[in-house]
Amino acid sequence: MPQPALNECLECGLLQRCPPLPRGGAARCVRCGSVLRRHRPDSLERTLALTLAGLVLFVIANAFPFLAFRMQGQVTETTLLTGVAELYRGGQWEIALVVLFTSVLAPGLQLLLLLAVLAPLRLARVPRWLPRLFRWMRTLAPWGMMDVFMLGILVAVVKLADMATIVPGTSLFAFAVLILVLAAAQASLDPDLVWSRVALAPAPAPRPGDAHRTCEVCALVTAPGGARDGRCPRCGAALHRRKPESLQRTWALVLAALICYVPANLLPIMTVxxxxxxxxxxxxxxxxxxxxxGMWPLGLVVFVASVFVPLLKLLILVGLLLSVHTRTRWRPRERTRLYRLTEAIGRWSMVDVYVVTILVALVRLGNLASVEAEAGAIFFCAVVVLTMIAAMSFDPRLIWDRLELQHVRDRRAP
Known part of the structure; x- marks a missing residue:
């Protein structure tokens, strides 16, 4: 009978063995409760079919008019890239690059990389470049924000409802369906199934309590000497016991975000x-x-996403950093959940950046009607990006290291 797979929880650092999972089952860390593995039935076939559908929808969403703005007999049509182009022409190239990457490039590359990985696997082939492409796809996943962009569209339409008529285009419907298809593809994808197809040279697995390193991309646990040149033997990612200079990098990013947060809320983000x-x-x-x-539900969503969430995320990150520095043992499980929250909610703060982008693209009628992005939008965009990178730089295993050290001391004490 094969031995259960060895996994390290990337949120608390506990090394544990996961038994084979039943259909649709999940394995959770016994210490912090995070999901270690999840069995997704028919993952390969379902994800490949959804990826092919997503690529077709992606082409349609970018090839046809997105929205049309009609005011006093004049009509302005826009595509997904129109707002990016207008921001660039207006000198707001920083926002243009972020919007281009998060709303077009990241989702498109994610679909292409998924196809490049899943198609060979469906044909029972594992090319040498497959692990690297899948690693890139996993890295891009948090930066695709089409669902947030759709919320920005709703807010923009509400803002323009009293000014003119908004006509939805063909690509808007394709874009809406694409969001659902991409979400379904991500939900049906089983990363463990993909990584299990990559052949590995036989190597002794570390036992619980032994020194080891875990790949943060493919979750492979390696014993000392099991990695060549300090890289994962399966996906090629750099291996570290903990994220390098995690506290220093997170502090620097959090402080930069706090500095940008003040002008982001005081300065105007656009002029209509x-x-x-x-x-x-x-x-x-x-x-x-x-x-x-009277748009209370939408107003509440925008307030939470654009005002409350960035501040909450900064406060949580500062609290987590201070708790690690002071080596407190207070409620590590709850602190780990707070970290999980910062990763989940941060991306939704991009909604106001997308609202500005959509309005700049739609309202281009000179003195009759126009929208220009202002300095506040740049600072706000910086806050969102900096807090997302800060959450990625923080290593939640540091929360548990103090407890682990104390546990080892207690076990060694006579």
Missing amino acids: TSLGRSQSDTIFSGVVFLFSH
Whole structure:
């Protein structure tokens, strides 16, 4: 009977063995409760079919008009890339690059890489380049934000409802279906199944308590000397016992985000010109606009995503950093859950950046009606990106290291 697979929890660092899972089952860490493995039935076939459908929808979403803005007989049509181009022409190239990457490049590359990985596996082949491509796909996954972009579309349409008529285009419907298809593909994908197809040279597995290193990409646990040149023998990622300089990098990113958070909320993020009159809006005034027009649910969503979430994420990261520095043993399981929360919610703060992008693309009628991005949008975009990278730089296993050290001391004590 084969020995159960050895896994290290990447959130608390506990080394444990996971038995074979039943159909649709999941294995959770016995210490912190995070999911170690999950069995997804028919993963390869389902994910490949959804990926092919997603690529077709992706082409349609980028090839046809997205939205049309109709005001006093004049019509402006826009595609997904129109807002990026207008931001670049207006000198806001920083926002243009972020929007281009998160709404077009990252999802498109993710679909292409998935196809390049899954198609050979379906044909029972494992090319040498397959582990590297799958590693890149896993790295890109958190940066694809089409679902957040769709929320930005809803907010933009509400803002323009009193000014003009908004006509949905063909690609908008393809884009909406694409979001569902890509989400279904991610949910049906079983990374462990893909990694299990990669051949490995025989090597002794470390026992619980032995020194070891775990790949943060493919979760392979290796004993000392089992990795060549300090890289994972399966996917090629760099191996470290803990994320290198985790605390220093996270502190630097958090402090930079805190500095940007103040001008992001005080400075206007866009200026709207309508019939010769201009009005500058901050993030908070945009929330007030939605509330004053009776859009309470949407206004509440934007307030939470754009005002509350960035501040909450910064406070959580500061609290986690201080708890590691002070070596407190207070509620490590709850602190790990807080870290999990920061990773899940951070991306939704991009909604206001997408709103500005959509409005800049749609409203291009000169003095009759136009929208320009302002400095506040750059600072806010920086806050979102910096906090996301800060959460990725923080190693939650540091929360548990103090407890692990104390456990070892207690076990060695007479």
